Amino acid sequence: MSIQIEEKGQTRTTALQGIWTSVFRNPWPSTDLERSSTSFTNFFLHIHPVKVHKHTLKPAYTLGLGLISFFLFLILVVTGILLMFYYVPSTTQAYDRMLDLRGTVAFGIFLRNMHRWSAHGMVAMVFLHMCRVFLTGSYKKPREFNWVLGVMLLLVTLFLSFTGYLLPWDQLAFWAITVGTSIAAYAPLIGKEIQFVLLGDSTVGQEALLRFYVLHVAVLPAVLGLLVAIHFWRIRKDGGLSRPEEPTPRPPTPDPRPPSRIYGLQGFVRGAFNGGAPEDSVFSWPNLLLAELFVFVLTVSVILVVSLLFHAPLEEPVNVMHPPNPAKAPWYFLGLQEMVSYSAFWGGVGVPGLMVMLLIGVPYFDRNPKGVGRWFAKERLLANTVFLSLVVLNIIFIIVGTFFRGPNWTFVSPF
């Protein structure tokens, strides 16, 4: 009897285990082998290497900025999809839907707040992430192209935020996009055409709203998602995050196998981190995952608190006859608008175009291989100084444009 019961119990356990193992190939890891296997065989975890360099986990090195940007993107996707259930991209209905979100839809205002603040946060975080990568010299060989991808991600992020700006169809949206697209029109030769293709009309109207909507909810998120995937994939293929040069070059581990016979796929990874000395590396499970979880929870909590405390702005419905004075672009383009106030072409197209080209070209101009993996490395004094001064200049322009510009773009004091 007792044996039978035991057997029954065992079969039951085995059935449950069967289901568990059919979903998760591994038990909850308790040995190093299981830790490796978990990271390796789980779809969502296999993006991580089995082991990471200890340096990668130093919070003060990365500040988690890239991850924060990605998690903000995830929040934006989720809240954005929920908002799509209520939004209608029509000039007659869009604003009413905003009022509905605010007054009658359950969680509506909270969702909108989260979406809005995450969007602003993402623009800021992506920018800061770029600064981090530059200031630690992480764009150098073999990571040149991942830097280029990063610059493209920054541009797509800006464009995503910009297209979303129009959708509430209030005064803020209408005039910010009117200003923003007229900056685009200053581009030589094709400026007017770019503006026309964007707006589908000579002014911001129904066509522009529909185009911005499609770009915002379908085209740009898909592009961004793809670029992010490549960005992440290349981190692995370029040998993990950047880190300081090894103090003494390790002698190449002699390969016991005859090279003509067997090829390790690891050989395709440039500058691979293959575990190295045991004291340099830790298992991704749980060290890296815990760190990522922390960044995620932190990001979510900050966005939640901000969304609870501050409401996303909503102004009067669009009134084409009454432009606010001054009509201001979204804050991240206010630096541009400020420069445009000095010279339409140079401020709106020349300087920013040059900046983007410079940014993209940075890993190819900067041939100095030294100073990778450390903040403000002495060897990179010149590069860092140039970069920082441009960043500070841009921030100053944004601050001036945001707080110090009054009617007719005259200088006013906010105090």
Next chain:
Amino acid sequence: MRLALAIASFVVLIVHGVVFYDQFFHKWEKHQTAYFEQARSLTKNEAERAALEARSPKIEQYIVTSFGDTHVDRCGTCHIAVDDPRFAGYSEPLKSHPYSAALGDVQRNGRWERRHRFADFGCTVCHGGQGRGLETEYSHGQDEYWPEPMLGYVVQANWRKDFAPRLKGKEYMEANCAQCHTSENFAGTPNVNRGRKLFYAMNCYGCHKIDGMSEGTLGPDLTEAGKKYKVDYLWESIVEPRANLATSFMPKFNLGENDVRALVIFLKSRRGVNFAETEMDRYKAHVANVAVVIPPGTAGEKAGEQLIQDRACTACHKLRDSDGGIAPDLSYEGLIRDPQWLMDHFKNPRSRIPDSIMPTFRFPDDDFQRITAFLASLKTPPPAMTPAGTYKALCERCHGEKGDGNGKVAWYLDPAPRDFTRAAFMNSKPKERFVASIGNGVPGTSMPPWKNALKPDQVDAVLAYALQTFTKEPAKSLKPRDLPETNPVASSPDSIRHGEQIFLDRCTGCHGRKEDGKGPNSLDITPRPRNLRNTAFVESVNDKRLFESILYGVQGTAMPPWIDYGLSKNDVGDIVNFIRSINRKSGSGQYARN
């Protein structure tokens, strides 16, 4: 690290708690519970009590589909006692909606029966507000961007403080009553009826279109004014027409507060097609309104006088003792305008005064002829007076008490009346020019010829009076200037093209790209830059004067001496040819140069 993770997770948990609490804890449940308790204590039999016991708090809503878009009115969620007569004496939100014979409610066997049942009408059809809202701020429409706040009850935060208190009161709801009760004399909507009468009596219909009522085109179409604008905006637009649009030329009418309120309520009731009307009804009303003729019994002058009264001309103009304070005096019209001028001006005021703001009224031809006959008969000259008296009687209404060109109607006149206090101008022109302007008038402007009303010595006297009283500075002898009598440059396509080029380069800032005197700088300039497409005026000015104004500038105005800025006589000749070319009446007109 783990501690920080725990803290962050805790924050996430707390915020979720707060948000969910906020979403799922409803204030209205408290109101409903209170109602159930009160109602139980008021019940007399067990069945009612049992029915009440069975009820639990839930969202109460009326779904009304008979009035335009579907209304989902959840007002009864808080105002749960709205149809319970026992709660008449309670305070909001647990107060029953009043019963009133004026609303059509009837009492049968001691019980009131509503004419407008909530199940049929809902709440927002009459009251406005946001029917689906469940929080006071949103459902009452206090949210400043909600387009339909509860009429006469809610004052939104961004409304103008100075007249916001006047925007409260039950009477504002008449605008909603009128959506069904469209009859012009419906007793329940006295303010709408009064506003409709004022719309005609104050000549609003001359400029504004309301489908089925009027077809003015000078001002905005008001067919859907009630849908587009809130009462705050409507009130402001009537009492301060330029508060929202600096360039508006809508007159500030002389209206009492009750008149303004009636007009606002009337306009609030204009929503395009309303619940009670079909497109066909609108078309019939339109035909009826346009065909209105007021046939006075007798023909001729008497009928004209009657028409002037019926058509409310003195809502703007002055005629003897009635003065609208907006448009010129008609008392001496027979002396200063001939019948042809009057008829042309009626058919299209801008054919005679290109920048006139007078609406083109579409009265029957007979009516115009009768009014013209009456006006042409006003030939009694003003009695002989002192020069000061003459100025006061004839000039002051436009040129102002202080002679600064700022009389009571001056704002509505374009070009503006001459400012006599600008000595620089007054002393740079010969006296003969002023005498001619008074005697012959200034074509294309509101300055009429006075030669039939004033004798030459009277003209001299009133001019001397104006110069002495307002200009003050004694005239200096004028420097002779080297000016050709006629334009030495022959008009040719090349000359005109060159003139246009100079015009585009130098003149458009003030005179505008359309040469209409409304360039971007013109708003800040007095007197306003000339409208160079004012053909009547341009034709009355000889080449010599054009040369003088362009080459040597117009002293006392913003027109600079272009000779100092490098324009040669030939250049000016080209400009003059260009100006003449855009004012040719027929044949080789402005398009000839293409």
